[in-house]
Amino acid sequence: MATTSTQSKSASKRRRPAAARSAPGGANGTAPVRAPVKLDGETRTRFYRQMYLIRRFEEKAAEMYAHGKIGGFLHLYIGEEAVAVGAINALEERDHIVTHYRDHGYPLVRGTEPKRIMAELFGRETGTSLGRGGSMHICDVKRNFWGGYAIVGGHIPPATGLAWASKYLKQDRVVLCIFGDGATNEGEFHEAANLASVWKLPIIFLIENNLYGMGTAIPYVSAVTEMYKKACAYDIPAEQVDGMDPLAVYGTVKHALDHCRAGKGPYLLEALTFRYRGHSMADPEQYREKQEVEEWRPRDPIPTFREDLIAAKVATEAALKAIESEVEQCVNEAVEFAEASAEPELSTLFDHLYAPSSIEQFGGRIPEAEGYAEIYAVPDANPGGGNNPSGTRG
Numbered sequence: 001m002a003t004t005s006t007q008s009k010s011a012s013k014r015r016r017p018a019a020a021r022s023a024p025g026g027a028n029g030t031a032p033v034r035a036p037v038k039l040d041g042e043t044r045t046r047f048y049r050q051m052y053l054i055r056r057f058e059e060k061a062a063e064m065y066a067h068g069k070i071g072g073f074l075h076l077y078i079g080e081e082a083v084a085v086g087a088i089n090a091l092e093e094r095d096h097i098v099t100h101y102r103d104h105g106y107p108l109v110r111g112t113e114p115k116r117i118m119a120e121l122f123g124r125e126t127g128t129s130l131g132r133g134g135s136m137h138i139c140d141v142k143r144n145f146w147g148g149y150a151i152v153g154g155h156i157p158p159a160t161g162l163a164w165a166s167k168y169l170k171q172d173r174v175v176l177c178i179f180g181d182g183a184t185n186e187g188e189f190h191e192a193a194n195l196a197s198v199w200k201l202p203i204i205f206l207i208e209n210n211l212y213g214m215g216t217a218i219p220y221v222s223a224v225t226e227m228y229k230k231a232c233a234y235d236i237p238a239e240q241v242d243g244m245d246p247l248a249v250y251g252t253v254k255h256a257l258d259h260c261r262a263g264k265g266p267y268l269l270e271a272l273t274f275r276y277r278g279h280s281m282a283d284p285e286q287y288r289e290k291q292e293v294e295e296w297r298p299r300d301p302i303p304t305f306r307e308d309l310i311a312a313k314v315a316t317e318a319a320l321k322a323i324e325s326e327v328e329q330c331v332n333e334a335v336e337f338a339e340a341s342a343e344p345e346l347s348t349l350f351d352h353l354y355a356p357s358s359i360e361q362f363g364g365r366i367p368e369a370e371g372y373a374e375i376y377a378v379p380d381a382n383p384g385g386g387n388n389p390s391g392t393r394g
């Protein structure tokens with residue numbers, strides 16, 4: 001129905017796009033919705049623990065941010081946990097993961113120690129990036145988790161390059177490249193999707209459609225509001241999947257992996273999900289009604305999956321409570337570890353900027369380090385505390 005005034009048009013755009021909220025469609029909207037896979041009770045209970053770990057880890061991180069213990073940006077994944085758990089459990093260890101800045105959940109599922117991720121958020125030398133990256137740049141190369149990129153869409157071309165390397169070297173490794181709905185409006189996405197299709201690269205483009213890019217609802221910035229439809233421009237098969245159901249995500253990613261491993265080229269998935277918190281800790285959420293967030297509460301993947309486990313007699317209430325208190329302890333220990341860890345020494349500021357081969361090219365010296373002390377005053381404390389000292393937005 002046509003809108004009659006600017007005001008009503010704005011209001012309708014703020015509401016969730018009806019088309020994107022309907023039942024997930026199949027490959028390019030034509031195939032039937034994929035039936036959820038059946039997994040044994042132990043695996044499903046493990047999925048629950050992983051989702052609960054992400055949730056409690058991030059709730060604790062938010063608390064630490066409020067106390068000024070974590071600086072810079074902090075983008076929470078609360079509400080989207082089923083996507084990471086379903087997708088990453090479907091992968092083999094040799095497969096690669098490349099993602100955006102909302103990145104604490106993926107390494108938690110991949111097996112990175114929670115205390116090293118928390119230490120990274122605290123900017124400590126025991127962190128996953130030795131305290132130099134912070135929240136948006138968690139990485140764990142040993143587990144083929146390549147991070148954590150802050151530039152929207154910027155990681156899609158390098159992820160596609162990894163897929164090209166895998167094909168060229170005949171490694172049978174698939175790349176899982178994760179990004180938001182907003183990133184699909186960036187040129188990098190289109191350029192990478194095009195070449196991935198032309199070269200039949202083993203890459204899964206996994207879009208987390210949480211309805212917003214920062215404070216902008218999808219219809220304001222995207223002519224196509226159902227993300228999976230963008231794949232047809234590059235002849236890439238695509239599906240929507242319920243991103244609040246880890247089993248649905250798992251099954252769909254497995255299917256996409258089979259497609260990639262068979263040499264048929266890329267696959268694109270759109271996980272329909274929702275973030276219950278603001279875009280980042282600095283977001284006052286003025287662009288959406290509280291009611292919209294409440295409407296999504298019944299679909300929260302954690303209590304719903306918990307209820308399912310009990311109803312199916314996969315786990316008892318007591319068993320799940322035991323898991324929850326073990327996770328609680330694990331998160332508290334992560335904070336204790338981070339607090340007890342040292343900040344990186346100032347004298348190491350220029351370490352790890354270049355690969356060893358590049359340093360050799362510079363005659364064993366780091367160019368940026370030259371004359372540093374004379375040019376810059378050495379900061380004696382963190383002036384910004386837990387808030388964004390640069391004043392930039394992101």
Ligand SMILES: Cc1ncc(C[n+]2csc(CCOP(=O)(O)OP(=O)(O)O)c2C)c(N)n1
Binds near residue numbers: 102152184210214279
């Ligand atoms: C190239 C670029 N433009 C703008 C920004 C600022 N920015 C940070 S996150 C974000 C929203 C991205 O939304 P989406 O891709 O949907 O991911 P979500 O945050 O919803 O998970 C924007 C615009 C940026 N980091 N990089």
Ligand SMILES: [Mg+2]
Binds near residue numbers: 180209210211214
């Ligand atoms: Mg988004």
